[in-house]
Amino acid sequence: MSIQDRxxxxxxxxxxxxxxxxxxxxxxxxxSAKATQMLGACxxxxxxxxxxxxxxxxxxxxxxxxxxxxxxxxxNGELVGGCDIMTELYQKGELQKLVTQAQG
Amino acid sequence: MMQPEDIKQMIETGLPGARVSVTGxxxxxxxxxxxxxxxxxxxxQRHQIVYRTLGGKMGNEIHALSLRTLAPEE
Numbered sequence: 001m002s003i004q005d006r007x008x009x010x011x012x013x014x015x016x017x018x019x020x021x022x023x024x025x026x027x028x029x030x031x032s033a034k035a036t037q038m039l040g041a042c043x044x045x046x047x048x049x050x051x052x053x054x055x056x057x058x059x060x061x062x063x064x065x066x067x068x069x070x071x072x073x074x075x076n077g078e079l080v081g082g083c084d085i086m087t088e089l090y091q092k093g094e095l096q097k098l099v100t101q102a103q104g
Numbered sequence: 105m106m107q108p109e110d111i112k113q114m115i116e117t118g119l120p121g122a123r124v125s126v127t128g129x130x131x132x133x134x135x136x137x138x139x140x141x142x143x144x145x146x147x148x149q150r151h152q153i154v155y156r157t158l159g160g161k162m163g164n165e166i167h168a169l170s171l172r173t174l175a176p177e178e
Binding site: 062 | 147148151152155158162163168169170171172
């Protein structure tokens with residue numbers, strides 16, 4: 001399976017997916033830590049992948065979404081954005097709505 | 105090492121006429137960009153427009169760039 005196919009498969013199996021540096025328990029970057037905290041505060045279940053342990057996935061994602069940095073949040077298979085966009089949405093109360101609706 | 109001034113120049117070259125201010129310590133940067141290209145676009149597209157001006161440097165030499173993107177009328 002190509003890396004692009006793997007990404008598509010991951011995004012179709014889970015509605016809320018965060019590609020990050022490290023894990024929610026042991027984030028390796030402040031921005032990834034903040035992203036998991038915001039999702040945690042929304043009270044939804046989300047899937048994370050550690051791109052530091054998978055260089056091929058890391059490169060593949062940059063190309064898949066034309067987005068060069070991590071974390072990357074996807075909801076219903078669509079890129080929402082990185083930490084800045086998540087923060088802006090969260091402060092407006094829109095991130096909570098988006099992920100709660102996605103969870104259904 | 106990248107300097108805030110380098111990033112400012114790259115964004116200004118890619119988005120002629122934009123108002124750009126950048127601060128940072130060589131690894132983490134913050135930028136505010138006001139550009140007419142942002143009019144009618146969502147945040148995701150705005151960030152992609154800025155990332156495009158930075159080419160392959162974003163995510164490599166530039167570890168992190170916090171962006172605030174505004175259209176001129178905002």
